[in-house]
Amino acid sequence: MDEQAKPPRPxxxxxxxxxxxxxxxxxxxxxxxxxxxxxxxxASAKGTALCRCGASENKPxxxxxxxAIHFNDRKETDGRQDRRKNYNAGRIxxxxxxxxxxxxxxxxxxxxxxxxxxKRPWINPQGATAQEIMATVRLxxxxxxxxxxxxxxxxDYDREPLITVSKDGPYQLVGGIxxxxxxxxxxxxxxxxSTLCRCGSSRNKPxxxxNHGEIGFKDPxxxxxx
Ligand code: SF4
Ligand code: FES
Numbered sequence: 001m002d003e004q005a006k007p008p009r010p011x012x013x014x015x016x017x018x019x020x021x022x023x024x025x026x027x028x029x030x031x032x033x034x035x036x037x038x039x040x041x042x043a044s045a046k047g048t049a050l051c052r053c054g055a056s057e058n059k060p061x062x063x064x065x066x067x068a069i070h071f072n073d074r075k076e077t078d079g080r081q082d083r084r085k086n087y088n089a090g091r092i093x094x095x096x097x098x099x100x101x102x103x104x105x106x107x108x109x110x111x112x113x114x115x116x117x118x119k120r121p122w123i124n125p126q127g128a129t130a131q132e133i134m135a136t137v138r139l140x141x142x143x144x145x146x147x148x149x150x151x152x153x154x155x156d157y158d159r160e161p162l163i164t165v166s167k168d169g170p171y172q173l174v175g176g177i178x179x180x181x182x183x184x185x186x187x188x189x190x191x192x193x194s195t196l197c198r199c200g201s202s203r204n205k206p207x208x209x210x211n212h213g214e215i216g217f218k219d220p221x222x223x224x225x226x
Contacts, residue, residue: 010161012173012196014052014181014206017073019062020171020196022163023047050163050171054200059219060165069200075183076203084146089125092133093148096123101144102170102195103210110136141172142208143190155191168218170195170208182206 013021028043035041049062053071056063082099094114107115113127114136125133130149137145147154161175173179174193182205195208199217202209 009176009178012163012177012179014073014179014196015049016181017071018053018066019049020052020206021047022050050198052197052200052206054198054217060171060198071200073182073205075205077209082204085121087121087123087125090130091150092125092130093151094123094125094133094137095146095148095153097144099144099204099209100142100194100207101210102142102208103213104141104169106139106141107136107145110139141193142195143193146190159192165198166195169212170198179206 008026011023013023015021023045025046028045030041030043050060051058051062051066052073053066053069055065055069055071057065077099079099082097084095084097087094087096108117111128111132114124114133116122116124128136134147134149134154137147140146159175161177162173163177164172164174166172172193172195176192178191179194179196196206197204197208197212199212199215201211201215201217203211
């Protein structure tokens with residue numbers, strides 16, 4: 001299908017001190033059972049409010065608990081980590097933004113010779129072939145890692161838009177779902193994928209910074225994801 005024929009990509013809007021509003025259809029649809037006094041009908045885009053404070057009793061949906069806990073979505077980072085560092089070896093350059101790593105450890109487990117948090121620098125681009133590095137970087141869910149080959153940054157993922165509610169962890173966005181409603185910083189996100197805080201404790205909201213592991217965020221058994 002040609003790009004112009006595709007429907008608009010869904011969008012996530014981070015409401016101030018409230019949930020993510022996940023717009024899935026921008027075409028206003030009439031709302032059944034809602035009328036003005038003069039008989040006029042109302043129409044609205046379609047979407048869902050997803051909890052990002054961690055307190056909802058009906059996860060992943062927002063149930064209004066953010067108000068009761070006085071959820072605050074301010075960033076607590078100074079932005080210094082929200083920048084990419086580059087690690088080059090021959091044809092390949094690995095880009096790394098520590099500020100948005102969700103600490104899935106996929107990179108460390110997949111290529112320990114390249115990604116080793118006990119070493120400084122923690123990335124050794126000479127530790128594997130370019131092909132191996134590219135394959136691993138493509139698995140990074142948060143967009144913290146990306147790469148360029150021969151100076152051309154790889155951004156051509158072609159996945160369908162999807163948000164996965166990861167068990168005891170963040171929302172994983174793929175497929176070019178844009179995120180709006182936050183203080184943007186240069187080079188912060190991949191255009192194609194990102195991980196968004198769902199526990200309410202990230203210091204770099206709306207992005208996951210891995211803090212769900214430190215606070216022991218758990219989905220209640222009845223809402224566990226299969
Ligand atoms: S989010 Fe990316 S950079 Fe962070 S641990 Fe996972 S794979 Fe590595
Ligand atoms: S964001 Fe509304 S209940 Fe968590």
